[in-house]
Amino acid sequence: MSVGAAKIPVVVTEAVEVNSLIKRFRFVREDGGQMPGFSGGAHTVVEMDDAGTRRLNPYSLMSDPGDRSGYEISVRRDDTGRGGSAYMHREVRPGMKMLISPPVNLFGLDLRAKKHLMIAGGIGITPFLAQMAQLDAMGARFELHYAARDRELGAYMPELSARYGDRVHRYYDAEGQAIDLTTLLAGQPLGTHLYVCGPKGMIGWVLKTAADLGWPAGAVHSEEFLAPPVGQPFTVELAVSGKTITVGAAQSLLEAIEAAGVDAPYLCRGGACGQCETHVIACEGEIEHNDHWLTDDQKAGCRHIMPCVSRFKGAKLVLER
Amino acid sequence: MSLDDFFHDETFFGDYTFKNSPRAIKRFPFPFPEDDYMYSVNMEPHVPGRPGSVFEHTFDVDEHYVAEMRDRARVLRDDPLRCQSLPHMTLAGWDLLELIMESFARDYPQWFSLTKSGNQWHWINRPLNIDQKFTFLDESTLPCGPMEYITRQAQGDFTLQDQRNDNLWIEAGMVTTQADWSLDFDIGMSFHEWHAPVPKAHEMGVFDRALKFLLQLQHGAPVRRFNWTMTVDPLLDTSPENYPKWGPGKTTLTKENIGQRQHLRVELQTLFRLPRSNAIAFPIRCYLCSFEDLVTQPKWARRLHRVVRDLPDELATYKGFIRNRPLMVDYLSQFDDGAPTSPGWWPDE
Numbered sequence: 001m002s003v004g005a006a007k008i009p010v011v012v013t014e015a016v017e018v019n020s021l022i023k024r025f026r027f028v029r030e031d032g033g034q035m036p037g038f039s040g041g042a043h044t045v046v047e048m049d050d051a052g053t054r055r056l057n058p059y060s061l062m063s064d065p066g067d068r069s070g071y072e073i074s075v076r077r078d079d080t081g082r083g084g085s086a087y088m089h090r091e092v093r094p095g096m097k098m099l100i101s102p103p104v105n106l107f108g109l110d111l112r113a114k115k116h117l118m119i120a121g122g123i124g125i126t127p128f129l130a131q132m133a134q135l136d137a138m139g140a141r142f143e144l145h146y147a148a149r150d151r152e153l154g155a156y157m158p159e160l161s162a163r164y165g166d167r168v169h170r171y172y173d174a175e176g177q178a179i180d181l182t183t184l185l186a187g188q189p190l191g192t193h194l195y196v197c198g199p200k201g202m203i204g205w206v207l208k209t210a211a212d213l214g215w216p217a218g219a220v221h222s223e224e225f226l227a228p229p230v231g232q233p234f235t236v237e238l239a240v241s242g243k244t245i246t247v248g249a250a251q252s253l254l255e256a257i258e259a260a261g262v263d264a265p266y267l268c269r270g271g272a273c274g275q276c277e278t279h280v281i282a283c284e285g286e287i288e289h290n291d292h293w294l295t296d297d298q299k300a301g302c303r304h305i306m307p308c309v310s311r312f313k314g315a316k317l318v319l320e321r
Numbered sequence: 322m323s324l325d326d327f328f329h330d331e332t333f334f335g336d337y338t339f340k341n342s343p344r345a346i347k348r349f350p351f352p353f354p355e356d357d358y359m360y361s362v363n364m365e366p367h368v369p370g371r372p373g374s375v376f377e378h379t380f381d382v383d384e385h386y387v388a389e390m391r392d393r394a395r396v397l398r399d400d401p402l403r404c405q406s407l408p409h410m411t412l413a414g415w416d417l418l419e420l421i422m423e424s425f426a427r428d429y430p431q432w433f434s435l436t437k438s439g440n441q442w443h444w445i446n447r448p449l450n451i452d453q454k455f456t457f458l459d460e461s462t463l464p465c466g467p468m469e470y471i472t473r474q475a476q477g478d479f480t481l482q483d484q485r486n487d488n489l490w491i492e493a494g495m496v497t498t499q500a501d502w503s504l505d506f507d508i509g510m511s512f513h514e515w516h517a518p519v520p521k522a523h524e525m526g527v528f529d530r531a532l533k534f535l536l537q538l539q540h541g542a543p544v545r546r547f548n549w550t551m552t553v554d555p556l557l558d559t560s561p562e563n564y565p566k567w568g569p570g571k572t573t574l575t576k577e578n579i580g581q582r583q584h585l586r587v588e589l590q591t592l593f594r595l596p597r598s599n600a601i602a603f604p605i606r607c608y609l610c611s612f613e614d615l616v617t618q619p620k621w622a623r624r625l626h627r628v629v630r631d632l633p634d635e636l637a638t639y640k641g642f643i644r645n646r647p648l649m650v651d652y653l654s655q656f657d658d659g660a661p662t663s664p665g666w667w668p669d670e
Contacts, residue, residue, distance in 0.1 A: 037596030042599070110485050112408075
């Protein structure tokens with residue numbers, strides 16, 4: 001179960017191919033009402049029924065937070081993933097009814113910032129689309145540096161330039177262009193907040209460059225949703241519910257717990273929010289910690305696991321669930 | 322019933338003409354579900370509750386509404402710093418204004434109405450004779466900032482907490498009915514900083530757990546809890562700023578006047594995730610009930626006696642009534658025959 005708020009029944013009104021990898025979807029409420037307001041950077045968890053397999057994937061809301069008539073997300077198809085994005089691309093079309101979660105924001109703007117400096121890589125552009133619309137309406141100062149593989153895959157680039165002019169800087173890997181990050185970060189006015197969303201490598205590069213230049217940690221914000229990785233099947237004992245379950249190769253531990261009819265808390269399902277943290281009672285083997293939540297000490301201690309993204313290899317794992 | 326018949330004309334200072342009607346006594350949010358009391362996070366979903374109770378609606382508007390708003394205006398005239406909002410909290414103020422206006426208009430259509438045409442809003446507050454047209458999210462169209470505007474029309478104190486760096490920061494508020502704490506002192510503090518004066522609870526890990534819970538609070542899923550203390554005379558503004566004016570009153574309590582003058586002060590605290598700002602709104606609604614009114618409910622009389630008698634000294638000191646505890650226990654013991662009390666805090670029918 002997700003904490004608290006009830007899921008929102010929606011109808012898909014648009015499923016638009018943005019480029020060869022990305023599709024955009026628009027949802028409106030089934031009852032015709034308004035969507036809840038949200039803050040730029042928030043995501044929703046989309047529930048999918050993929051031929052009997054229940055999939056729950058988080059996607060950043062990209063639409064204007066001032067527009068309560070509907071929500072929009074963009075989904076990049078991952079052909080080597082577990083199938084959620086492929087399902088969205090293959091099966092979801094206008095008229096279809098779905099369930100989505102109310103918005104949750106783990107990548108919020110710091111509204112104290114004198115300037116918002118945003119760095120996006122590929123599909124990592126989506127939370128910034130909502131944030132820029134919100135900041136623009138508030139008259140706040142922002143600047144976007146957005147890198148994509150090539151012109152074809154640079155989703156929404158022309159629209160962004162048309163709307164925000166020279167506040168948008170575009171870079172294409174294929175044309176040998178790269179963000180001159182050190183110069184960029186060295187020259188920002190006091191009170192600037194830095195945000196990065198994109199592939200793992202890019203996030204690491206930006207965080208390290210900022211730290212090396214002496215940026216305060218509190219002024220640097222990043223978001224990376226992890227897709228639960230595929231792996232070898234493994235067996236887990238759930239001590240509270242008295243069940244032993246097997247986690248399939250393309251299934252997450254959280255999904256396996258849910259499939260066994262055991263109610264478990266979650267919010268982001270991407271290793272970021274901490275909601276699904278579970279106590280480990282016994283562990284004979286190695287937990288593959290894939291989350292951003294637990295500290296390195298906690299990961300080494302084998303007393304906690306984040307079942308949304310983490311897996312296990314070994315003889316015996318017993319959880320307090 | 323006309324507006325004037327429902328809303329009391331009464332004062333919360335000076336001659337203290339505040340009085341609960343029999344209906345208000347019956348619906349008083351008595352905060353003790355058991356005969357003893359210890360801190361806990363004790364949060365539950367803030368969902369509509371029993372009809373007629375203070376939980377019936379998102380915000381409770383009761384017979385003291387008009388008088389409380391007059392008292393707030395009086396306190397603000399004397400000390401404008403009771404209302405403060407740091408510059409980045411304006412958006413959260415709009416979120417709060419929307420939440421209160423929509424709730425009031427939905428739950429009390431006889432008193433409040435809100436009509437919208439895009440961002441052009443029209444707000445009518447009949448009990449306070451207010452008719453305001455304004456542009457949502459445009460501060461220049463209201464007589465003051467959005468948080469101040471709406472909290473001059475809503476009972477209870479309000480604070481707004483910004484969320485960043487895995488913490489909550491108290492950075493805006495309207496605080497005129499507080500149990501001896503100061504917004505002017507606390508503004509800008511983090512969650513653990515502003516709770517630092519509370520005894521025992523830190524060691525129990527209460528605040529670590531509460532913060533972790535609140536950081537994950539979801540829009541559309543508000544929660545609530547109670548807090549309580551004791552106040553001599555029905556004074557809403559028990560502020561540290563004014564302690565010299567009200568503190569000495571505690572020394573004038575006697576066996577003869579305690580029933581009338583000693584009040585149990587209950588806060589119904591609710592917490593809402595705000596949509597556009599991702600901040601958390603914390604309304605703290607204060608209810609007062611005199612001991613003589615409380616003991617008209619036999620279950621409450623028995624239980625209050627036991628709670629006050631057995632409370633650890635640190636808590637009685639922190640809550641500011643250690644000095645008068647013997648007098649309170651003495652008075653309340655007359656109404657406690659030792660009989661068992663039923664579980665939960667609803668009065669026995």
